[in-house]
Amino acid sequence: MSLQVQPKLIIHGGAGSSLQGKGGLASVRRSLHTVIQEVYSLLITGATAPDAVVRGCQMLEDDPRFNAGTGSVLQSDGQIRMSASLMDGTSGRFSGVINVARVKNPIEMALFLQNSPDRVLSDYGSSELARELQIPSYNALTDLRLNEWMQEREDNFKRTMAGVVAEPEMAESSHAGRGTIGVVALDGYGQLAAGTSTGGKGFERIGRVSDSAMPAGNYATQYAGVSCTGIGEDIIDECLAAKIVIRVSDGMSLKEAMLRSFTEASKNERDLGAIALDATGAISYGKTSEVLLAAYHNGDTIGDTLEWNDGELIGYC
Secondary structure, three states: OOOOOOEEEEEEEEEEEEOOOOOOOHHHHHHHHHHEEEEEHHHHHHOHHHHHHHHHHHHHHOOOOOOOOOOOOOOOEEEEEEEEEEOOOOOEEEEEEEEEEOOOHHHHHHHHOOOOOOOOHHHHHHHHHHOOOOOOOOOOOOOOHHHHHHHHHOOOOOOOOOOOEOOOHHHOOOOOOOEEEEEEEEEEOOOOOEEEEEEEOOOOOOOOOHHHHHHOOOOEEOOEEEEEEEEEHHHHOOOOOHHHHHHOOOOHHHHHHHHHHHHHHHHHHOOEEEEEEOOOOOEEEEEEEEEEEEEEEEOEEEEOOOOOOOOOOOEOO
């Protein structure tokens, strides 16, 4: 089956404070562009949007630089609990896992649950599913995240969240815990999908649920797909991903939907970001935070938002 439209792809590795520091920006750019190159090559050779999204999320989960999968932050009790979701815009199915522990790629569990009658599982159910699928036990802990937690414990957990990017040079300067990863893809058959994965915000109360396994943070229809990042509670309060997608589904352009939604979020003093695609191939991204770690392929070239600081709430191409 030949491709009918030009595939498009956008990914993110979180949002938050500045990327100043030795090699911080260059290393994050290298990581994001590597994912874009591999996943886009899959799309132009016929991969479906859900398959591309899962592969992109796997690669970002496996990169210890980002707060998802390997390199996830520790919660207040020193444990890692991860959440991930996948939404297929064509089937209209949302699936995900919440606070799952000791697995390498939570997004793979979300993929399995696409074909389950019970499509969102919390901690105990996720653990049972991992055993059922015989997923090998995996320790996602890194030294940098452990040291971050130990330092915070000595300070009686005065910070409410962990650092967005795990870079040794930035351990002291990155104070914003908005480290989610996400992928939105439009495949060559005109189908959209969105996936989001996170280790949480770090140091949080046990049992806290992030936006990443909710339609608030990850949503897609046949018209648009959105993955969010930022302060999970702010994203939930705005119901950001679903809001943007529904506005597009109701006839608003992606640019209009993003601008209206981010204007509202800014007025409400939310701290968040999002990446988006629509069925026409339009690409958009937005942030109220200082930095959005996103990259995209527009069919011709790779671009990114790492140095996007022009004061605008959204970008569009």
